[in-house]
Amino acid sequence: MRLLSFATAEKRLDYLRVLRAFDHARSGYVVLLHAGDVAGILARTEPDAALVAADIGPLLEQLHAWGVLERSYDGSRAATLAEYRNRHYVYQFGQVGYHAYRAVEDVVAARxxxxxxxxxxxxxxxxxxxxxxxxxxxxxxxxxxxxxxxxxxxxxxxxxxxxxxxxxxxxxxxxxxxxxxxxxxxxxxxxxxxxxxxxxxxxxxxxxxxxxxxxxxxxxxxxxxxxxxxxxxxxxxxxxxxxxxxxxxxxxxxxxxxxxxxxxxxxxxxxxxxxxxxxxxLLRRVTESRRTGVSRESQLRHLAGWFAAAPTEDAAHALFDATFGLGRPRHLSMAHPDAEVIPDHRSWWDAPPVEIARTLAETGRAPAAGAPARVHRNDAGLRRLRDRQLDAQRRRSEAAAALGAGVDGRVLGPEETDVLLSLLDAALGARVPVSGRIAATTGTEGATFLTLAPHERSTVVRTHRGVLHLDKLAVTVARRERGGAR
Missing domain, CATH: 1.20.58 (Methane Monooxygenase Hydroxylase; Chain G, domain 1)
Structure with a gap:
């Protein structure tokens, strides 16, 4: 929006004249202009502008600061060493600056x-x-x-x-x-x-x-x-x-x-x-107003005359009520919470104020609960979470199926290790002492069964995390299909 600052600046007319000079030169395929060139174009196109090169220089610098014009150095214009040291600048429209100028020009020229x-x-x-x-x-x-x-x-x-x-x-x-x-x-x-x-x-x-x-x-x-x-x-x-x-x-x-x-x-x-x-x-309304000689303007003039000729202020108020349909203020009938302290027959002029709801004061209707607020559902987030859940279940089911082949002579992967640990947790939690011994227990994961039974030797399970030793326990993992066991 800084590009449009020239349209509201104090010297906006001068800025617009300078930019029009650049646009005029652009139509003649001249892109780079010096302050003197701009003054020459304005002398031909807008003689009443009365802008000289000394006045145009600060305008060009400000337009460059706003980003409307681009500035570059042109040493070929220097005729003496002093002029060369003073550095001559030439200016041209920036790509976005030209669009900003055209937008303002289109608004000014719109009909x-x-x-x-x-x-x-x-x-x-x-x-x-x-x-x-x-x-x-x-x-x-x-x-x-x-x-x-x-x-x-x-x-x-x-x-x-x-x-x-x-x-x-x-x-x-x-x-x-x-x-x-x-x-x-x-x-x-x-x-x-x-x-x-x-x-x-x-x-x-x-x-x-x-x-x-x-x-x-x-x-x-x-x-x-x-x-x-x-x-x-x-x-x-x-x-x-x-x-x-x-x-x-x-x-x-x-x-x-x-x-x-x-x-x-x-x-x-x-x-x-x-x-x-x-x-x-609209044609019908205009025709009727011309035929009767009564228009909105004449009606308002007659009404203003009636107000001016009203004999008293009460008569003016009555005329206002009859014209604009605004009656007396609405009075609210509402009992005080403590009826014994403030009786109902006591005038509101004498009774202390009673707190009322804003809805009652503004509309005259008692406040209601209203419709329930809309429930905002994040369907996209729910779908993503559901997809993640289904994917995790699928991978866990595949790991359980792979684990059904047994644990001997294998190195279990991450998913298989998690399934094995969950089965072990379920099986160990179900062990109950019976006659001084621990009977065989079983843990299930879907259709995969893990059985723990007492044994003279320990079981060693190799996983990606390391080696798991089960002391004096034999581990059997099997997968049961529908209608039988495997």
Missing amino acids: VDDAALSRLALPDLLADLAGLAAANRAGDADRVHRTLRRLESALDDMATRAAHFYLSLGDLVRTTDATPASFLAHKDALLAHMREFSSDLARYAPKLAAAITAVEESGTEAMLDRAADSDERVFLSRDDRRADRAARWAGLVHWFSAEDGTAEVDRLREGTTIAIAAVLS
């Missing part, structure tokens, strides 16, 4: 009267779509690229004009008291313009949808590939260029032939019909 619907763009769009299908069938990549550029430009202009037109029309409809004579003078042309556009839109919409279908039948993917190959935006990769063309083509298709029935052309036609009805309603 509401220029708003109009682009009716003549419809046949051009139809012709370009037919040419695009033919170029795609012929495999002419350059022609496909040029035609897509024309289609995008025409559709962008059409959408911008439509948005501008309906915005201006909405302001006109809301401003009922602004120049009714001017509105009556142009109402026929306005209605004819909207009706002709609506008629052409209804006539060309099916043809444009059919033309888009013909383009898609010629091969959409091949068309996008050819357009990306001929695109000259070297700072974008081919994949980025193709993705950009695909997004723009999807937007064009959505404009004229959306599959879900929400095409923008249908909304535009509906908006035009609503705008015609609004203009007719």
